[in-house]
Amino acid sequence: MEKFLAELQPENLMEHMRVLCHNIGPRPSASAKEKQAADYVEKTVRSLGVSSVRRQPFKSHTSAGWPIILSFLLGLLASMAAILGGWWGKLIGGVLLWGSAYIAWMAFRVRPLLFQKWLAWGKSQNVIATIPAAHQAKRTIYLVGHLDSQKQRFLFPSSHPRWMKADSTFPILFGLLAGGLLLAEFWLRSAGAAWWHYLLGAPYLYGLWAALYDETQPHVEGANDNASAVSVLLAIAQALKSRPLQNSEVVLLFTGCEEVGCVGLENYLKEHRPARNSTFWIDVEIVGQGRLCYITRHGISYLTEYEPHPYMVELAEQAARRHPDLGVIGKAMLSLDEIATLSQAGYKSICISGYDDRGFWPNWHRLSDRLENIDPGTLSHAAGYTWGLMEEIDRQG
Ligand SMILES: [Zn+2]
Structure with a gap:
């Protein structure tokens, strides 16, 4: 695939991974560590010369339990x-x-x-960076990746x-x-x-x-869930700097408190009310291990399944066909993620994700979700595929 995009190569992605997983470490929702991750992404995108960077503070409960x-x-x-x-x-x-x-x-x-409002004693934040299109923007592509990491959970x-x-x-x-x-x-x-x-x-x-x-369990390092996505978003910001999309502005939305119920995204939608017809949403989740897919059906119970927008599935399919070397397929996954919030709010959204040999999220909410278990090649393919899907959206009339 786009081997020429140096920013999406494994070495660059792994640099961000090391900062998030080792220098910062586990990032509980609404914690000082989550804020440190927000500081890091803000500093990184500002250093690229992205002028439109802002923080959205909000309050949240602090446990999904x-x-x-x-x-x-x-x-x-x-x-x-x-x-x-x-x-x-x-x-x-x-x-x-x-x-x-x-x-x-x-x-x-x-x-x-x-x-949950009564328990919202934690302070958290989203970091929002907007990168303009090369020409007149006809649409906005949102890339979503959450900053926080979950506890080890044996029920979930x-x-x-x-x-x-x-x-x-x-x-x-x-x-x-x-x-x-x-x-x-x-x-x-x-x-x-x-x-x-x-x-x-x-x-x-x-x-x-x-x-x-x-x-009572400790928080996980969250290398795969979801430092992998944050690294992909940062690498894409770097790549966009030299190669902006033609007719699509890109908003990088780094969300806080996803792990306790997509609270950051919920707050973003409430405050910004983005238009439904001109926005396209790509949620990047758990992309550092195994093989890659775009999720065609989500949910953790038979009564609460949800699906991405059919138009996004079509575009994701086209992007996968255009880059067969990445081996990305459409796949139903046992998953709970920000597409739940986006699809219920009527947004055109889809999730890019990894899966293991059994077809599940690798090391999901386990202490084994550590940097040494990340496959830099998978991470780089995820960045490449996300880029490919963005180009696919940008090509639309
Ligand atoms: Zn996650």
Whole structure:
């Protein structure tokens, strides 16, 4: 592929990787380390002579675990209400179970929940850099990459990712069905405690224990998730300096607090309200290992799947065909990412990503997500493919 673009070569990308992974290290959402990463990208793009660079500060909660902990807690309380609460306990239990299912459903679609505002005591930021087109800009291409890194989480993904969609469907479906049964008992004026009311709490108790255990885990280095994307975006900024796109301005959007529910992107959309018809969004996520794909279907449960915009899939396909040496394919992935927010808001978006031999995100939310496991060749191919897709978009009339 574009071997002539020196900026997208492995050595240059790995320089950014070393700063993000070793000099800075794990970057918890809304932490001083996340801010350090924001400082680094701001300094780097400014040093290229990009004049339009700004920071968007915002507040956020600091753990992805809260919604799911609350969801399991409500399920457990529902079981207790059904056992101890008599006739009214069935009504309370039913409502709590539906609430539990609702919170899980919202969390797995990355929709903000009301109570997250009350927990938003962390300070975070987006860094936004705009690189103009060579000629009159007809459109804006957004490149999105998040600055923060996640905790090690054994629930997310589970150690058997093959089963994770079924696992994550369970709290939604189970909460709905069991809640419906309790409400039917209330309707039928049943006041006693049945055997199944005792069993009801068991999965929630286990879930709560596992979710709380995940909260005790350290943050990962986040080499693949998502220093890889930040490096790709920085390298592309360098390449654009000497070779701007013809008719597309490019906005590099480095987001904060993606790992706790795409809070940075949510804040960006709220404040800037970018036009839907003239913007094209490429989300770069986990591109430093394995082989590369553009994701054709996302989601971590069967009830919360989402898809990229069909026009973006078409363009991604064309870019892959134009650069067969990169081996990029379209692929459904077990994934939760910023496309959830973008596609629900009606934006033309697609995610470029890596996958391992089993077809999953390599080292996702595990301490093994470290710099020494990054393949510089994959990283360079990801930068090349992102560039190819940008050119494909730029060619549109
Ligand atoms: Zn990520």
